[in-house]
Amino acid sequence: MATRSLSSILSISSTSSLRSLGRYFSWGRAINRFSTSVAIEEPIRPTVQIDYTQLLINGQFVDAASGKTFPTLDPRTGEVIAHVAEGDTEDVNRAVSAARKAFDEGPWPKMTPYERSCIIYRFADLLEKHRNEVAALETWDNGKPYEQAANVEIPLVIRTFRYYAGWADKIHGLTVPADGPYHVQTLHEPIGVAGQLVPWNFPLLIYCWKVGPALACGNTMVLKTAELTPLSALYVSKLFLEAGLPPGVLNVISGFGPTAGAALSSHMDVDKLDFTGSTETGKIVLGLASKSNLKKVTLELGGKSPIIVCEDADIDLAVEHAHSAVFFNQGQCCCAGSRTFVHESVYNEFIEKAKARALKRVVGDPFKKGVEQGPQINGEQFKKILNYIRSGIESGATLEFGGERVGSKGYYIQPTVFSNVEDNMLIAKEEIFGPVQSILKFKTLDEVIRRANTTQFGLAAGVFTKNIDTANTLTRALRVGTVWINCYFVFDAAIPFGGNKMSGNGREKGMYGLSNYLQVKAVVTPLKNPAWL
Secondary structure, X not given: OOOOOOOOOOOOXXXXXXXXXXXXXXXXXXXXXXXXXXXXXXXXXXXXXXXXXXXXXXXXXXXXXXXXXXXXXXXXXXXXXXXXXXXXXXXXXXXXXXXXHHHHOOOOOOOOHHHHHHHHHHHHHHHHHOHHHHHHHHHHHHOOXXXXXXXXHHHHHHHHHHHHHHHHHHOOOOEEOOOOOEEEEEEEEEOOEEEEEOOOOOHHHHHHHHHHHHHHOOOEEEEEOOOOOOHHHHXXXXXXXXXXXXXXXXXXXXXXXXXXXXXXXXXXXXXXXXXXXXXXXXXXXXXXXXXOOOOEEEEEOOXXXXXXXXXXXXXXXXXXXXXXXXXXXXXXXXXXXXXXXXXXXXXHHHHHHHHHHHHHOOXXXXXXXXXXXXXXXXHHHHHHHHHHHHHHHHOOXXXXXXXXXXXXXXXXXXXXXXXXXXXXXXXXXXXOOOOEEEEEEEOXXXXXXXXXXXXXXXXXXXXXXXXXXXXXXXXXXOOOOEEEEOOOOEEOOXXXXXXXXXXXXXXXXXXXXXXXXXXXXXXXXEOOXXXXX
């Protein structure tokens, strides 16, 4: 593997700091330490080398069967970073065949759980060793701030793999009492070949949520990267081979949804499908899966998460967390708190402080130290977000701050704050997936519960109050998968994550993530001497 280095201008945290951040963190708390004016500078060219652009099939990096490639772009400039192999149906077939052979004939499912655990631990050590290169690839291909990738996301990826490495030898069944002379036990077995489709907004974070539990349970898999951000997954998958993962256990296909994604979703020899992405695409994936072999499907989809700021809330705390809840990762987060409901008694105060906080947000080259917000992922998302902003203005919402492009190159947008937003406006109903905060006013608890739940989504929510009864009421009443009380974006390898309604089904992370990749078998044995029962 070629030697790599990063520009000396990048701020790299110590190993000990990364380990502590990787155990537990709040994105809002970690990111919101910056407070300077909006600015953009000429982008810096990273010095990390691009080594892996082919498909990973059966332990080898190979070209696509068609020989086709596609460009992956730098969202800071729109320039080509590299050309990546474009996988298609034939490549998916090859990858699934390799995964099936590795599961049916290979050593991975037959290894002791402890042996599997050791390989995953070795991979986590390698990932930590190469964390700076990985973070640079993630920023270069995605546009997220380097400090966010290096100091927050990659440590959590490492921590998550170590978490599931620890689970590998602790997965077991039960003994079951029966009405008769029988010994009954259950076995928790790997489900087989898993198909995994990861999104572009958190390429490696979602990669670890899917690959970690699948490996711990003894499965093999074919993972399709997002076509906009394939580089980091290809790089870290090479580290898995170095750690001793047998060929065919992890196969990686880069390509497009209508071709490679559809082929994987509908493949008859895939036993389990795990998708993270938009609700619209999730419906397509589920339909393709149901028309093939009724494979088990887990979906983590879109959101329009409410934040509820009660009259007794710590306003400064609420403003800071509500700010990070919608602007973190350029607003490209499925559980972004994009509907901020504020009690009428503190509404004006909240708006003034939210506006002031947005004014201080640092927008610019994500490789620059102190930058909080980089570019949107591509021109399509950039135009979509600006159209939503225009819709907000035209529908009568008050534009408090932002709403404009930043600079003349790349896909940068000002953090945008709207007040006087009504429930029927598009900016309050649809997932924008960009740096747009919509602030709505409410009077009573019953009212805000009804309005918060009046949406097709149900991914997450935030509640800010000093009253435990209010917190408990909202926690029970909100129809979402996660509720954060007086905080937001608190993630941990052990905390389950997933949505209700059109935000998906199933849960990832923690012990709940294991159930996605296990099947239960009952074993019944007659007892010849029931007198001893």
